[in-house]
Amino acid sequence: MKTLVLGLGNPILTDDGVGIHVVRALAGRLNRPDLEVVEASLGGLRLLDTTVGYDRLILVDAIQAGGQIGQVYRLAPRDLLSSLHSASSHDLSLPAALELGRRLGLAVPEDEAITILAVEVGDVLTFGEVCTPPVQAAIPRVVQMVLDQVRIP
Amino acid sequence: MKKISIDPITRLEGHGKIDIFLDDEGNVANAYLVVPELRGFEKFAEGRPVEEMPRITPRICGVCPEAHHMASVKACDAVYHVEVPPTGKKLRELLYSAFYVADHTVHFYILAAPDFVLGPDAPPAERNILGLIHKVGLEVGGRVIRCRGLGMDIVGMLGGKTIHPVGALPGGVSKAIDEEERAQIEEWGHELVDFGQFSLQLFHDVVLQNKTYLDMILSDAYTTPMYYMGLVDENNKVNFYDGKVRVVDPEGQEFVKYTPEEYLDVIAERVEPWTYLKFPYLKKVGWKGLVTGMDSGVYQATPLSRLNAADGMTTPLAQQAYDHFYETLGGKPVHGTLATHWARLIELLYAAERIVELATDPEITNPHVRNIPTEIPDEGVGIVEAPRGTLTHHYVTDEKGIVKKCNLIVGTTNNYAPISISIRKAAQAFIKMGQISEGLLNRVEMAFRSYDPCLGCATHALPGQMPLEVLVRDADGNVLERLTQFIE
Numbered sequence: 001m002k003t004l005v006l007g008l009g010n011p012i013l014t015d016d017g018v019g020i021h022v023v024r025a026l027a028g029r030l031n032r033p034d035l036e037v038v039e040a041s042l043g044g045l046r047l048l049d050t051t052v053g054y055d056r057l058i059l060v061d062a063i064q065a066g067g068q069i070g071q072v073y074r075l076a077p078r079d080l081l082s083s084l085h086s087a088s089s090h091d092l093s094l095p096a097a098l099e100l101g102r103r104l105g106l107a108v109p110e111d112e113a114i115t116i117l118a119v120e121v122g123d124v125l126t127f128g129e130v131c132t133p134p135v136q137a138a139i140p141r142v143v144q145m146v147l148d149q150v151r152i153p
Numbered sequence: 154m155k156k157i158s159i160d161p162i163t164r165l166e167g168h169g170k171i172d173i174f175l176d177d178e179g180n181v182a183n184a185y186l187v188v189p190e191l192r193g194f195e196k197f198a199e200g201r202p203v204e205e206m207p208r209i210t211p212r213i214c215g216v217c218p219e220a221h222h223m224a225s226v227k228a229c230d231a232v233y234h235v236e237v238p239p240t241g242k243k244l245r246e247l248l249y250s251a252f253y254v255a256d257h258t259v260h261f262y263i264l265a266a267p268d269f270v271l272g273p274d275a276p277p278a279e280r281n282i283l284g285l286i287h288k289v290g291l292e293v294g295g296r297v298i299r300c301r302g303l304g305m306d307i308v309g310m311l312g313g314k315t316i317h318p319v320g321a322l323p324g325g326v327s328k329a330i331d332e333e334e335r336a337q338i339e340e341w342g343h344e345l346v347d348f349g350q351f352s353l354q355l356f357h358d359v360v361l362q363n364k365t366y367l368d369m370i371l372s373d374a375y376t377t378p379m380y381y382m383g384l385v386d387e388n389n390k391v392n393f394y395d396g397k398v399r400v401v402d403p404e405g406q407e408f409v410k411y412t413p414e415e416y417l418d419v420i421a422e423r424v425e426p427w428t429y430l431k432f433p434y435l436k437k438v439g440w441k442g443l444v445t446g447m448d449s450g451v452y453q454a455t456p457l458s459r460l461n462a463a464d465g466m467t468t469p470l471a472q473q474a475y476d477h478f479y480e481t482l483g484g485k486p487v488h489g490t491l492a493t494h495w496a497r498l499i500e501l502l503y504a505a506e507r508i509v510e511l512a513t514d515p516e517i518t519n520p521h522v523r524n525i526p527t528e529i530p531d532e533g534v535g536i537v538e539a540p541r542g543t544l545t546h547h548y549v550t551d552e553k554g555i556v557k558k559c560n561l562i563v564g565t566t567n568n569y570a571p572i573s574i575s576i577r578k579a580a581q582a583f584i585k586m587g588q589i590s591e592g593l594l595n596r597v598e599m600a601f602r603s604y605d606p607c608l609g610c611a612t613h614a615l616p617g618q619m620p621l622e623v624l625v626r627d628a629d630g631n632v633l634e635r636l637t638q639f640i641e
Contacts, residue, residue: 012197012212041212041317045259045301100282104295127197 004054004109005030005146007039008047008061014128015121015135019060022117022142029143035150048097052106056113058146059094062135063118070134072142075116115149117142171597171623173580175633179587182628183443184577186569186601198559203232203530203550204323210546210561211317219252219308220539220564221546222318223394228546229323231413231533232554233526240519241325246394247338247511248311248320249537253393253504254345255304256540257456257497260605261352262297265494268599269360293355300348303341307508310334325523335518342508346470349502353474356498361481370491371482375600377574378403378488379445380435380452382567383459384538385410391463391503393538399462400435403447405486408435413534416545420562421450432570433562443574451574454542454567455604456496461486466499468506474499490575493603497540530554539564541605565606575600584625587633594623594636 007023010016020039030037040050051057063073077095101108119138121131130136170187194213198206207225211218223245230237237245267285275284286294312318313327320326330338360366369375385399386392399410400419411419422431423440434440434450441449452458466472478499479485482492511517534547542564549558565572579600583593625634 010212012209013191041218045263045298046305049302049305096281096283100286100294100298103283103286104291104298106298125191127191127193 001034001055002053003035003056003058003150004051005035005037005058005150006050006060007037008041008059010041010124011039012127012129014123014126015131016062016124017129018062018119018121018131018135018139018142021131022060022119022139022146025139025143026146029147030150032150045097047094048101048106048108051098051108052101054107054109057109057115058149059114059116060142060146061116061118062121062124064124065118065120067120068134069120069122069132070138071120072138072145073116073118073120074145075118077111077114077116079116117145171576173577173584173623173625174630175584175587175625175627177628179585181577181581181584183573184580184597185573186576186606194561195559198548198556201556203229203548203554203556206546206548206556206559207321208317208319213561213563217252217256217539217541217564219249219256219312219318220537220544222312222321223249224535224537224539224544224546226321226323227395227413227535227537228533228548229535231535232530232548232550233323233533234528234530235324235524235526237325238519238521238524240329240516241522241524242395243511243514243517244311244326244330244522245321247508247517248308248318248326249394250504250507250511251304251307251311251338252318253304253540254349254501254508255301255308257501257504258297258301258304258348258352260540261494261497261501262293264602264605265497266355266359269356269363269366269494289355296348296351300345303345307338307341310338322523324526327523329520329522330518332518335512339509339512342505342512345505345508346502349498349505350470352501353498356495360495370489370495372489375490375575375578375603376488377445377490377571377578378486379449379571380408380438381458381461381486382452382454382543383462384536384543385463386467388467389464390467391459391465391500392467393500393504395537398536398543400452401462401486403445403486403488405461409437413536413545416534416536416547416562430569431566433567434570443570443577445571445574451570452567453571453604454538454564455493456500456540457487457490457493458542459538460496460499466503468503468510471499471503471506474502490600490603493605541565542567565604568604568606572601572604572606575604589625589634589636597623 005023007019009019011020023037023039026037098108119135121135123132172187173184174182176182207222210221210225263282267281270288271279271284312320380400380402382400384392384396386396397410397412400408402408409419420433421436422433424431435452438450445451466475478495529552530550532549536545544564545562547560548556550556576597579596583590583596623636624632627633
């Protein structure tokens with residue numbers, strides 16, 4: 001079973017980059033031939049491209065759902081009304097992109113094999129390369145959640 | 154599992170937010186698109202080596218990183234006073250043309266086509282690419298994905314990686330292509346030209362043959378004559394990558410043509426007290442408020458304006474399509490905002506033809522693709538046409554090439570005033586004497602969607618599913634009514 005761990009976000013917009021920081025923290029710890037770690041700042045069809053050929057997807061990203069900053073949610077695609085990561089008003093949401101891919105016969109992971117680890121964030125409007133302290137503190141927790149999921153001791 | 158209802162407002166608070174102000178009679182006085190403010194970019198860029206900007210700026214907006222990459226590297230060329238060798242320019246333009254094909258494909262088929270193929274009154278749940286495939290067949294969907302994929306594969310071959318392009322450097326590009334790569338790009342280019350023609354035919358069959366849609370395109374509610382901007386080559390033909398910026402007036406006459414360094418002589422930015430957003434306008438015409446016409450400095454930068462500002466296309470099939478466009482819509486310039494979707498397809502065809510042209514250029518496999526900068530860096534401006542409008546990058550550095558200041562005018566910024574005006578026009582048809590009719594939200598969404606606004610990593614939804622909040626306010630600014638779609 002091939003697993004893709006995909007960190008999403010904008011690494012130059014402060015908390016928006018948390019997904020990217022998480023996968024960078026995982027670097028070197030996921031050394032198994034069946035695991036691939038990728039960081040990306042994209043959405044929609046570009047995201048679809050990245051997920052083709054994998055059986056399982058673990059996606060890490062920022063979210064604003066009205067919870068406590070630094071809180072981490074474990075979600076499935078059906079929990080999202082529109083999308084996690086945006087790129088524009090003219091691209092596809094993640095669930096729609098995946099569904100499109102499936103209908104066209106692309107080898108995209110099934111919804112049941114997709115886990116989304118989302119961190120509640122605060123500042124996503126200021127340019128900066130470091131997350132705010134409560135989000136920074138969540139990074140090691142999310143790293144551990146990924147390791148547990150792929151069963152790395 | 155706990156069901157979390159996630160507000161479709163994305164993490165950047167990026168749903169479309171519109172404020173509509175009524176006058177004392179309850180009619181629409183003004184409408185404004187409210188956009189979240191990204192803060193501190195200048196400060197963030199200060200102190201960095203300028204050659205990092207082509208790697209940093211693509212991340213500002215995840216939609217068209219290639220556009221920022223190109224504008225940025227051209228600004229760096231200017232900062233370093235370095236001339237790019239011919240093959241370097243051609244490889245950059247080849248990458249850029251492939252990106253255009255991919256981007257315009259996504260835009261038309263995901264955003265515009267569903268509205269026209271399924272109709273603006275179809276239920277939102279069907280009015281999207283999945284509904285489109287259901288109606289016209291899986292084969293179309295497959296072709297869309299494949300052609301978009303080919304465009305991105307070419308970008309990947311030339312740009313280093315498809316996710317974020319890194320191939321262009323000050324003075325040129327980082328690698329040449331060999332005969333095998335060239336032949337592959339040429340082959341794919343032919344397929345993309347075919348696809349461009351297929352798309353125009355689809356538009357013809359589904360939209361132009363349908364009187365209702367054609368009337369909509371020509372309708373007054375979506376027609377706003379104004380100044381039009383686009384990059385042109387030395388023959389005043391459309392070029393996305395290089396040239397001078399040409400602006401024509403609402404009657405189609407050339408008003409100004411400027412080089413990148415001159416942009417501050419031509420464009421000024423209007424500050425309004427009620428928004429942090431600045432509205433660019435033509436200095437010499439002046440700011441007359443949110444109105445359009447010969448006497449107002451408001452201009453647009455879109456696929457439509459690019460075709461209006463130019464005298465034609467450099468490639469034969471696109472030129473034919475260009476002529477047909479103006480014949481059908483009653484001559485130049487075309488003012489109907491919805492015609493932008495058609496203009497986008499003409500550009501798609503041109504970009505595909507350009508891929509073949511460049512891939513068969515005798516110089517394209519030449520190994521000399523870069524001149525190393527040797528001059529002392531100081532200041533430079535780089536301009537390209539982003540799919541969403543004219544994109545300007547301006548950097549000032551110290552003598553070591555460290556950024557001291559930077560200014561960006563991104564595609565959509567050019568269109569803030571036109572978007573607000575189009576929204577107001579659409580709203581005026583649906584709000585009279587304080588009464589709001591059904592269909593306001595849809596009309597308003599259509600008005601601003603044809604500009605394909607890039608709200609800085611903001612909204613993200615299918616047509617008809619765009620999270621949108623409209624606040625209708627009285628003359629004192631108090632909220633009378635809040636209308637929403639896809640927002641709790």
